[in-house]
Amino acid sequence: MHERQLRAQMVQIARLCYDRGLLVAMDGNLSALLPGGEVLCTRAGCHKGLLTEDDLIVCDRRGKKLRGEGEPTSELRMHLAAYDERPDVRAVVHAHPPIAVAFTLADVSLASCVLPEVVLTLGVVPTVRYATTGTETLAEALRPYLRQHDCVLMDRHGAVCVGGDLLRAFCNLETLEHTAKIIKAARDLGGAKALPADEAVKLRSLGLGRYGGPPEAVARKDAPGADLPPSCTCDGGAAPAAVEGGARTAGLVAAALSAAPAAGGPSARAVPAPAKAPVTAPVDEGALVDALAREVLAALGRR
Ligand SMILES: [Zn+2]
Numbered sequence: 001m002h003e004r005q006l007r008a009q010m011v012q013i014a015r016l017c018y019d020r021g022l023l024v025a026m027d028g029n030l031s032a033l034l035p036g037g038e039v040l041c042t043r044a045g046c047h048k049g050l051l052t053e054d055d056l057i058v059c060d061r062r063g064k065k066l067r068g069e070g071e072p073t074s075e076l077r078m079h080l081a082a083y084d085e086r087p088d089v090r091a092v093v094h095a096h097p098p099i100a101v102a103f104t105l106a107d108v109s110l111a112s113c114v115l116p117e118v119v120l121t122l123g124v125v126p127t128v129r130y131a132t133t134g135t136e137t138l139a140e141a142l143r144p145y146l147r148q149h150d151c152v153l154m155d156r157h158g159a160v161c162v163g164g165d166l167l168r169a170f171c172n173l174e175t176l177e178h179t180a181k182i183i184k185a186a187r188d189l190g191g192a193k194a195l196p197a198d199e200a201v202k203l204r205s206l207g208l209g210r211y212g213g214p215p216e217a218v219a220r221k222d223a224p225g226a227d228l229p230p231s232c233t234c235d236g237g238a239a240p241a242a243v244e245g246g247a248r249t250a251g252l253v254a255a256a257l258s259a260a261p262a263a264g265g266p267s268a269r270a271v272p273a274p275a276k277a278p279v280t281a282p283v284d285e286g287a288l289v290d291a292l293a294r295e296v297l298a299a300l301g302r303r
Contacts, residue, residue, distance in 0.1 A: 007053045018049030028095040029073035043070035077139035089162040093169040096158035097177035113200035113232035120207035130155040200232045201225035
């Protein structure tokens with residue numbers, strides 16, 4: 001895509017991010033590779049809902065400004081890390097999707113296999129441990145995750161979504177927030193049940209073959225489930241005992257299960273799991289203990 005078209009598309013996608021509530025005020029930043037390999041990005045301190053083509057800056061691949069008014073976004077390092085790690089990536093969208101970020105604050109992982117179409121197309125979304133925004137530390141922490149995922153959450157911060165073009169990167173962001181909303185609604189209703197492990201593995205394998213994905217993940221499409229975290233391939237959904245015990249008990253148990261910080265992405269395989277704060281999800285512990293006690297007594301009574 002020529003620079004002129006890319007500039008127009010970046011303005012359009014930035015406004016969509018704002019209109020969809022995926023960022024506010026001066027939040028977030030976007031970038032895309034120009035045909036010559038330079039980086040077109042948003043400047044620091046501009047409102048994405050009011051973005052114009054004059055707010056775009058051209059940098060080299062090390063982040064040095066080549067053209068444009070103002071300074072490039074202070075978070076450019078993580079965009080450059082994505083381009084370094086992924087030859088297939090030509091666009092990066094970073095935003096602060098509110099519900100998805102709330103999951104990181106509650107220490108509830110979105111590296112879970114819950115919705116079939118998300119497993120098929122996006123896989124799971126891991127969370128990178130907290131690091132100060134705009135720093136090299138954060139960009140370095142993102143690298144191993146970006147090699148295996150098109151969408152990564154940053155603890156207490158936001159999402160980095162990548163794609164072969166700006167629309168694909170934006171769609172990944174939109175899917176992330178939509179998924180977070182659905183899972184939150186399910187949790188509010190009592191719990192979000194996981195896909196059975198065999199179905200999650202089948203869907204992911206199918207998706208990598210059909211839609212592609214990060215090269216490191218695609219390379220594993222012949223090893224079904226290899227790019228899924230253990231939480232997707234071991235749990236196999238809510239425990240049968242919980243389902244037998246009725247909706248309320250099932251919900252409590254499912255909430256307790258899904259409140260455990262699930263590993264995801266490289267943290268599950270190549271990178272040590274990020275140090276997490278103790279689980280603080282709003283599980284009613286007293287009610288849970290009561291429900292489990294009733295289950296045990298009922299089971300004993302059935303003997
Ligand atoms: Zn940010």
